[in-house]
Amino acid sequence: MYSWLLQKLALPTVSRVTSSKFWDDYQEMLRADQAPLEQQKALQWQRLQSMLDHAYETVPFHRQRFDAAGIKPSDISSYEDLLRIPPSTKIDIQANFPDRVASSIGDQDAWRYVSTSGTANRLMVIQDFRKRDMVRASTTRSLALSGDYAVGKTIVEIPPDICNIVCGAEGESLDGVFPQIASMVKHRELTDPKAISSLRGRIERNWVFRKKTYQPFGPQGTNLTEEHMQGYVDSLLRDRPYLLKALPTYLFEIARYVERKGIEPLPVQVIKPMGASISPSMRDAIERSFTGQFREEYGSAEFGDMACDGPERDGLHVFMDLFLVEVVRDGKHAKDGELGRVLITDLMNKAMPLIRYDIGDIARMSPAPASAKRQGTRLWVEGRADDTLVTAEGQVFTSDKVMDFFYKRTDVDQFQLLETRPGKLDLLIVPSNGSVRGAGIEDELRGFLQSEVDVTLYEVKTIKPEASGKFRFVQSKSHDRLGHEVTHA
Amino acid sequence: MLDVRADFPILERQINGKPIVYLDSAATSLKPRCVIDAVTNFYTLHTANVHRAVHALAEEATEQFEDTRRVLARLINCDENEAVFVRGTTEAINMVHRCYPGLKRSVTTAIEHHSNLLPWGFGPDRHIVSVDAEGRIDMDALDAVLAGGIDLVAVSHVSNAIGAVQPIKDIIDRAHAAGALVLVDAAQSAPHLPLDVKELDVDFLGFSAHKMLGPGGIGCLYAKAEHLDKMSTWMLGGHVVDQVHREGYTLQEVPHRFEAGTPAIEAVIGWGAALRYLAGIGLDNVHEHDRELVTYARNRLSDIDHVKLIGPTDPQRSGSAVSFQVDGLEAHGVARMLNNRENIMVRSGFHCAQPLHESLDLLPTVRASFYVYNTKEEVDSLAQCLEAVIQFL
Ligand SMILES: Cc1ncc(COP(=O)(O)O)c(C=O)c1O
Numbered sequence: 001m002y003s004w005l006l007q008k009l010a011l012p013t014v015s016r017v018t019s020s021k022f023w024d025d026y027q028e029m030l031r032a033d034q035a036p037l038e039q040q041k042a043l044q045w046q047r048l049q050s051m052l053d054h055a056y057e058t059v060p061f062h063r064q065r066f067d068a069a070g071i072k073p074s075d076i077s078s079y080e081d082l083l084r085i086p087p088s089t090k091i092d093i094q095a096n097f098p099d100r101v102a103s104s105i106g107d108q109d110a111w112r113y114v115s116t117s118g119t120a121n122r123l124m125v126i127q128d129f130r131k132r133d134m135v136r137a138s139t140t141r142s143l144a145l146s147g148d149y150a151v152g153k154t155i156v157e158i159p160p161d162i163c164n165i166v167c168g169a170e171g172e173s174l175d176g177v178f179p180q181i182a183s184m185v186k187h188r189e190l191t192d193p194k195a196i197s198s199l200r201g202r203i204e205r206n207w208v209f210r211k212k213t214y215q216p217f218g219p220q221g222t223n224l225t226e227e228h229m230q231g232y233v234d235s236l237l238r239d240r241p242y243l244l245k246a247l248p249t250y251l252f253e254i255a256r257y258v259e260r261k262g263i264e265p266l267p268v269q270v271i272k273p274m275g276a277s278i279s280p281s282m283r284d285a286i287e288r289s290f291t292g293q294f295r296e297e298y299g300s301a302e303f304g305d306m307a308c309d310g311p312e313r314d315g316l317h318v319f320m321d322l323f324l325v326e327v328v329r330d331g332k333h334a335k336d337g338e339l340g341r342v343l344i345t346d347l348m349n350k351a352m353p354l355i356r357y358d359i360g361d362i363a364r365m366s367p368a369p370a371s372a373k374r375q376g377t378r379l380w381v382e383g384r385a386d387d388t389l390v391t392a393e394g395q396v397f398t399s400d401k402v403m404d405f406f407y408k409r410t411d412v413d414q415f416q417l418l419e420t421r422p423g424k425l426d427l428l429i430v431p432s433n434g435s436v437r438g439a440g441i442e443d444e445l446r447g448f449l450q451s452e453v454d455v456t457l458y459e460v461k462t463i464k465p466e467a468s469g470k471f472r473f474v475q476s477k478s479h480d481r482l483g484h485e486v487t488h489a
Numbered sequence: 490m491l492d493v494r495a496d497f498p499i500l501e502r503q504i505n506g507k508p509i510v511y512l513d514s515a516a517t518s519l520k521p522r523c524v525i526d527a528v529t530n531f532y533t534l535h536t537a538n539v540h541r542a543v544h545a546l547a548e549e550a551t552e553q554f555e556d557t558r559r560v561l562a563r564l565i566n567c568d569e570n571e572a573v574f575v576r577g578t579t580e581a582i583n584m585v586h587r588c589y590p591g592l593k594r595s596v597t598t599a600i601e602h603h604s605n606l607l608p609w610g611f612g613p614d615r616h617i618v619s620v621d622a623e624g625r626i627d628m629d630a631l632d633a634v635l636a637g638g639i640d641l642v643a644v645s646h647v648s649n650a651i652g653a654v655q656p657i658k659d660i661i662d663r664a665h666a667a668g669a670l671v672l673v674d675a676a677q678s679a680p681h682l683p684l685d686v687k688e689l690d691v692d693f694l695g696f697s698a699h700k701m702l703g704p705g706g707i708g709c710l711y712a713k714a715e716h717l718d719k720m721s722t723w724m725l726g727g728h729v730v731d732q733v734h735r736e737g738y739t740l741q742e743v744p745h746r747f748e749a750g751t752p753a754i755e756a757v758i759g760w761g762a763a764l765r766y767l768a769g770i771g772l773d774n775v776h777e778h779d780r781e782l783v784t785y786a787r788n789r790l791s792d793i794d795h796v797k798l799i800g801p802t803d804p805q806r807s808g809s810a811v812s813f814q815v816d817g818l819e820a821h822g823v824a825r826m827l828n829n830r831e832n833i834m835v836r837s838g839f840h841c842a843q844p845l846h847e848s849l850d851l852l853p854t855v856r857a858s859f860y861v862y863n864t865k866e867e868v869d870s871l872a873q874c875l876e877a878v879i880q881f882l
Contacts, residue, residue: 091505091829094825094826094829094830095505095829095830096830097826097829097830098826098878098881099877099878099880099881102881108881108882113818113819113822124822124825124826124829
C-alpha cells in the first residue's frame with residue numbers, strides 16, 4: 001500500500017512541484033532501455049555530439065586536448081573516430097580540477113561537488129542538478145530492471161568502511177530528515193538551494209527509498225567474530241529488505257557464514273554489489289545463502305549507475321542513453337569479447353564533461369544485442385586494471401579469474417595475492433581449517449597461471465581492507481605489461 | 490628570510506613533472522642532507538650497540554649518541570641528566586602520567602593535541618579550561634581551577650591545530666603560586682623558538698625530533714632533576730639496572746634508568762646533526778623566518794574571498810601554522826585539490842584536536858604549516874591555487 005501510494009501519487013506529485021524531473025526521467029529511461037538498438041544508438045550519438053560541442057566550447061581542458069590532437073568535435077562522426085580523442089586519466093582531470101575541467105557556463109548555484117571527501121583514490125567531480133536527478137532516476141531504473149521492484153520497498157546498504165568522524169571528513173551525510181530541517185532553520189538556509197537539495201536527498205533516502213545502512217566490517221578485515229556475523233543475519237531477518245547492496249566481500253562473507261552455520265537462506269529478494277565487481281564463484285555462494293537473486297551492476301559515486309544486468313543474466317547492459325562506454329586495447333577498440341580497458345564518456349553531466357575517461361577497470365564488451373527485449377551494448381567487468389596479473393608469457397589474469405581459482409578450493413577461506421615484483425608473489429591464505437602448508441597450492445597456482453612464478457605462502461587470520469575500506473585480493477606489479485592506453489598530459 | 494632550500498634533497502623531487510610545495514611541517518619536518526648523512530654514516534662506519542661493549546665501534550657509537558644529549562641540553566639549557574630520550578612527545582607525556590607519583594588532580598585546556606588529553610583521563614579530578622576563537626586560554630577559569638587544588642597543569646606551548654602561542658611563562662608562574670606542577674607539550678614550539686627551561690622554570694617538557702629536522706621515533710622528556718629522582722621506572726630491562734642479583738637489582742643513574750632496552754641509536758645520532766644544524770641557523774632566526782611567513786600567509790589568504798582564517802590574528806601570538814576554511818568546500822576537498830593541481834601538501838581535518846573543534850563549533854580546517862625551507866613564493870602558489878579553485882564557487 002505504502003509503495004502503491006508513493007508510486008502512483010507521491011512521487012509524480014513531488015516531481016511536479018519541485019524542479020526535479022525525477023519521475024519523468026525515470027519513465028523515459030525505462031522506455032530507452034527497451035528501445036531497438038538503432039534508436040538507442042541514435043540517442044546516444046546525438047547526446048555525445050552535443051556533449052563534445054559543449055566540452056570544446058566551454059571547457060579549457062577539453063579544448064586544449066582537442067587542439068593538441070588537431071581535431072574538432074565535428075570531426076567525430078563515427079565510433080572509430082572516437083579513437084582520435086585522447087583518453088583522460090584521473091591525474092589529468094584532478095590536476096585541472098575544478099576550474100579548467102568544469103564548464104565556463106551554467107548555473108553554478110545548481111552545482112555540487114561529489115567525492116571530495118574520503119580517500120585520495122576517488123575522483124572529485126562537479127555535477128549539475130540535472131545530472132544528479134539523472135543519477136537518482138537511473139538508480140531507480142536499475143532497481144526496476146532487477147525484478148519487481150516498486151518504490152518504497154526497503155533497501156539495506158553496507159558500504160565500505162571509510163573513516164569520517166575521526167578523520168574529519170564531512171562527507172555527504174544523508175541521515176536524518178529532521179536534523180537537516182533543524183540545521184536549515186538554525187543557519188537560516190530555508191531558501192538555500194543546496195540545503196534544499198540536501199533535504200530532498202534525505203527525504204528520498206529515508207522516506208521514499210527507505211534506505212537503511214548497516215555498519216561496515218571495519219578495519220579488522222574479512223574474518224569477523226561469529227557474534228558480529230550473526231548481527232548481520234539478525235538484522236536482515238528483521239528488516240527483510242527487497243534489496244541488499246553491499247561491498248562484494250561483505251556479501252560473500254555473510255553468505256558463507258550462513259552456509260557454514262546451516263542457516264536457512266536469508267529473505268532478501270535482490271542482492272547487488274557496491275563499490276567493486278564480483279567473481280562468478282562469489283555470486284554462486286551468495287545465491288545459495290539468500291532467497292533472492294544476485295544482480296550485477298556497474299557504477300560509481302562519480303558517474304552513478306552505468307550498466308546493470310537483468311533476470312536473463314546476459315551481461316551488464318550499458319545505459320546507452322546516459323553513457324558511451326568503450327573497451328580499448330593497444331589504442332584500438334577491443335574485438336567482441338576481448339579484454340581491454342574501460343573508457344567512459346558521460347553524456348549527461350554538462351557541469352563537468354568527462355570524455356573517454358579511463359576509469360581503471362578491465363572488461364569485455366559485446367555490441368551484439370542479447371535479446372529482442374534489451375538490445376543495448378553489454379559489458380562484463382573483470383576487475384581493476386591494477387589488480388590484473390600479466391605473466392612473462394603475456395597471459396592476462398584478471399582479479400576475477402584469480403579469485404575464482406582460490407574460492408573454488410574448500411581448504412581456502414580467504415586469500416590475498418601480492419605481486420612484489422613481476423613474477424614474484426606473496427600468497428596470504430586464511431585456511432578454512434587447519435593448515436594449507438604442503439597442500440601444493442603453490443604448484444597449482446603456477447599451473448593455473450601457466451608460468452614459473454615464484455610463490456611464497458603465508459598463513460594469516462584475516463585479510464585487511466585498504467584505507468578506502470575496499471579489499472584488493474590481487475595486487476599486481478605486472479599490469480604495466482597490459483600496455484597503457486593513455487599517455488599522461 | 491632564510492635561504493636553506495639547497496640543504497633539503499627532497500625539495501628537488503618532482504611529482505607529475507612539478508616541484509613539491511611542502512606545507513605540512515607541523516605534522517613532520519623535512520630532513521636536511523646533514524641528518525641523512527649522519528644516519529647513513531652511522532650505518533656505514535659505526536654500527537654498534539651503545540653503552541654495552543668496550544670495543545672501538547661501541548665506543549664511537551656511545552660517544553655520538555651521548556653527544557646528542559649534550560647538544561640537546563645546551564639547546565634548552567638543562568643538565569644532561571635531565572634529558573631523557575623517549576620515542577616522542579606522546580611518550581614523554583605518558584611517562585610523566587605513569588611514573589610521577591601523586592598526579593591525581595590535573596588540568597588541561599581545550600586546545601590540546603589528543604596526546605596531551607587522553608593520558609590525563611576523564612574523571613572528576615580532570616579539568617579542561619576553555620579557549621576562545623583565537624585559542625587564548627581563559628586565565629580566570631584556570632585560576633579558579635587552580636584555587637580548587639591541582640597537582641599538575643598540562644598545556645601545549647603552541648597549538649598544532651590553529652598555531653596559537655600560549656603565555657607559557659605566565660601559566661607556569663600562576664600554577665607554581667598555587668602549588669601545582671606544570672608539563673609543557675613543546676612539540677610545536679621546540680622546533681621553532683628558543684626555549685630555556687631554567688628561565689621558564691617548567692617542571693616537565695616534551696618534544697619530538699621528527700618535527701625539528703630529525704629522524705622519527707625519538708624525542709625528549711625534560712624533567713627537573715628532583716622530579717626525575719621521584720619518578721618510578723615503567724619499563725625494566727637492559728640499561729635500566731646497575732646490578733642484578735638473584736634477590737633483586739639496583740637501578741642505574743638518571744636518566745639511563747628511564748631508557749630501557751636498545752634505543753633508536755641512529756635516530757638519536759641523526760637528531761644530534763639536526764640540532765647542530767638548527768643551532769647553526771639560530772632558533773631566533775628560525776622564529777623570525779616563520780613569523781614572516783605566517784604574517785605574509787595570513788595577509789595573502791585574507792584577501793581571498795570565501796577563505797576564512799581561523800586562529801590568532803596577532804602575529805606575536807601565532808606559531809608557524811595558518812588554518813583556514815573555504816566556504817562551500819570541505820577541508821579534505823580543498824587539500825586534495827591543492828595536492829592534485831600543484832603538489833601543495835597541507836593537512837586537513839581536526840588535526841588530532843577534536844575537542845577544540847567541538848568547543849569552538851568548528852568544522853574541519855585546512856592547515857598550512859611552515860618551516861625553515863619554506864618561501865613566500867610557496868605561499869603565493871598556495872594563494873594562487875586557492876584563488877583558481879575558489880573563483881569557481
Ligand atoms: C602539539 C602536539 N603535541 C603532541 C604531538 C605528538 O607528537 P608525537 O606524535 O611525535 O609523539 C604533536 C604531533 O602532532 C603535536 O603537534
